[in-house]
Amino acid sequence: MRLGRGLLIFAMLLTIMILSGCWDRREINDVAFVAASAADKEGEGYRVGVQIPLPGQMGGPEGGGGGTSGDKSWYLDSEKDKTLRGALEKLQQRLSRVLNFSHRRVVVFGEELSKEGLVPVIDILIRAPQNRLTVFPIIAEGKALDLLNAKTPVEQLPSEMIRELASLSFSKLLLLNVFMKDLLKEGEDPILPVMKMVETKPGAQGQKEEAIQMAGVGVMKRDRLVSIFRGEDAKNLLWLNKMNRLPTVTLDYPEERGYIILQFQQSQVDVRPVIQGDEVSFQVKIKAKGSVMEDTLTKNIVNGRAVRQLEQDAEEKVEEAMKQVISQLKELKADPLGFGSRVRDQDFSFWRKHKNDWLDIYGRSDVFFEIEFNIEHTGTVSNSIIRKHIEVKS
Template identity: 40%
Template sequence: MKKIIYKCVALFLVCMFLAGCWDRTEINDIAFIVSSAIDKKKDQYRIAMQIPLVGQLGGQTGGGGGTAGSETWYVDSASGTTIREANNKLQTSLSRTINTSHRRTVVIGEAMAREGVAPVFDILSRNPQNRLTALILISQGEARDILNTDVQMEQFPAEMIRELAIMASKRPVFLSRFMSDLLEKGSDPYAPVITGSKTKPGGKGKSNLKIDGLAIFKKDKLVDIFKDDHMTAAQILLNQARQPEFILDLPNQMGKASIQLQQSKASFHAAEKNGKLSMTIEVRAKGIIMENQSTYETRENDQFYIIQKALNRAVKENVISTVHRLQKLEADPAGFQDQTIRSMDTKNLQKMKWDKVYKDMEIHVIPIVTIEQGGVLYKTISH
């Protein structure tokens, strides 16, 4: 009798471990989000999400915004008085459960960014499903339009957005890094700006995406977008410039030259005298002549050093102009305040009101940029 009881108990215990996948979630029941866009209009937040259509990824690439035919991705959106409410409304229109653990990029509309991005990071940091390794970008115009762009070189826009963000700087701006700059005292956040553009393969205009600026924040609010020379100089200040180029107008109207900087590095040193702060910025870099449309020869002679001197002057002028623009905005993405805290006596610093001190801070730029390569052709063919 005891043997029968033991066998029944053993059988019962074995059955407990053979319960199967009663709580399973099938992959075709999940909507994997690869990119999100967040906009705000008046008092309404609008969330847009991009979902790859896995069944279509093996077919023809390109096309967007639907489930019919050969489109490889689908974008849906919803609005609400809070981001969470908009997210919940979006879920009601999807037949699959939203999963953001594979999200690679988050695009925030310019209007939303100017009002403040704190609500975005509140919800992103509370839900453990949200990965803070996603990249953050700011769109000029509505962020939803970025997700709906029919890109040409990738299977869906999220991948294009990700690749552009990675190429925009030495260290891409992840959500975690943006949040760190936002919360820590001594520096302000920044992020790349993405916009829609037109490409003309074969002479026919087609939609595309491009990085078109650097978004500058003061605390959690977007205050300006730097482009062209100011964007380049800002990235040099941030030590994020990836091979920036300077197109120089050379002295005596001798033409132009394009110089690409390699291994650029900016370092800061703060000093205080009679209650006035000064910041010395040293920029070190190596340059390569990529194009020479001037009459100057690029071998090591006096003409070569004229080009090098013009390059140093351009770097200095651009950096000073960019810092002055940041001072007017009272934005500090380069971390001048943090560097001042490290360099100066804490007692003297506590007596100084940073906002006023920062606006009046004297700027000294020391460029140490040498041209190491002038190319095989030291003299232009046309001269």
């Protein structure tokens, strides 16, 4: 009796297994994992590219080795269609393995597409559960597909290169979920990293090669790319946004023919809106602690007075640069610093009243800076080695 019941249960379980079958079974080698995808505007539709790593070429143990030609460890293909999904379906028609997006880490958007607006493209990224929100959205200067086609000797895949670069350049990870959060937040515009292709200066026998490089920070107005901030502007924008890694300031002393480079290990940025009637001004406080990283100057910064002078020079320089950034942003009517959201947080009735003409108010608002630098380490040796060198000679 007891055994009979056990047999019955066993038979039932077996039935479940046999009848349901391995309906979802998909071995790891039946799947093409997309490492990165690219989207470009082409005519009325889109050109979508997918980068698929080839496990057989990725230097596994002996015995591996699929039948692909060439030495590349990845495969890049693209297709054109009116919709992104359509393009992917066309791509699938010439792939023996099922496209799988759950391990995609990078999506690259072309410049043209970004200028038109990213929302229609991002829609597909949010809908399907396979698409992860921890993907890095990147804007390519030029064509997005070119970025995926770069040679990246350091990393195995261009997608890895792009991902590492994107995560290295900011103090927090600018993932798709961050982008979406900024996009949906009232009074704040998102920013995106912009990358481009550059030619490397080769060594003795090297050939010139195209490599991926950070171009700057893409300033968005809602989902549209309006400007790319480069160099110092990009750095200062990030500084104001508290997204930079170790801000540096280069002080130029033309009359003494040298530079001093400061790096700030700790910095605090505090933005406070001051609402007066219908007008708003902003008080930006920057406090930073740092040290001298490089000193090509013969200046002696050993005493407190010299250090204070240095701090003052830096404060002036940074204030000037920050003002430049702010005025550019005001001109673009883009608000990546979230000034609008700060006003909203502070005085919601004001925000409700001026929500629609906020960008005008933002455009004519005054921004005051209060910068306080504190330089703690002027060097391990009290003097610059160059100065010593000069002293010895003379």
